[in-house]
Structures are given as C-alpha cells and as structure tokens.
Amino acid sequence: MKYNEAVKHKKESLAKAHDSVVSNYHIIIVPADTDESAKYIEDFLKSPDTFKDESCKKYCSNDEYEVVSFKKEDE
Template identity: 75%
Template sequence: MKYSEALTYKKEALKKADESVLKSYHIIIVPADTEESAQYIEAFSKNPDDFNDNSCKKYCSNDEYEVVSFSKEDES
C-alpha cells in the first residue's frame, strides 16, 4: 500500500488496540520489501524515540509500505 494508506491503516489500528497491546507492542509503518523492512526494524529497535512515521520513507525504494506490530523489548 502507499504511504498515505499505511498511515490511515496505522491510525485505525491504534484506535482499535487496547491499552495492553499499546504497552507491549510497537505498531509501525515499514517498507513492504522484506529486506528494507528488516533494516528499518533493526534501526528502529535500537532507539524507537528517534523515529516517527516518516522515518520509514528513507528505507523504502519502491513507495510500498505495510503496517506491522512486534513486541517491545524489556526495558528493565
């Protein structure tokens, strides 16, 4: 999906998610390409506060995106 579609999808997912999901999982927009997505998630995971929704664009070569969720690391 295009970036604007992914942004809308993410906003809907955040609205529907309950608090426990929001506390335990990152819900982010990533490039649809598997290799680019892996690179982005790796960089994002190191310091999520440095990233916003637009950050995924510089990792994407074909303007195709998807919304994914993955468990947050233990921050204890």
C-alpha cells in the same frame, strides 16, 4: 499500500487496539520489501523514540509500505 494508506491503517489499528497492546507492542509503518523492512526495524530498535512514521520513507525504494506490530523488548 502507499504511505498515506499505511498512515491511515496505523491510526485505525491504534484506535481499535486495547491499551495493553499499545503499551506492550510497537505498531509501526515499514517498507513492504522484506530486506528494507528488516533494516528499518533493526535501526528502529536501536532508538525507537527518535523514529517518526515518515522515517520509514528513507528505507523504502518502491513507495510500498505495510503496518506491522511486534512485542517491545523488556528493558
């Protein structure tokens, strides 16, 4: 999906998600390409608070995105 569609999908997902999901999982927009997505998530996990939705654009070569969720690391 294109970036604007991914933003809309993420907003809908957050609105429907239970509070425990929002507090225990990262829900982020990533490049659809597996290698680009892996690199983005690797960098994201180093400093999640510094990443915004638009941060994924610089990792994406084909303007295709998806919304993913994964469990937050225990601190």
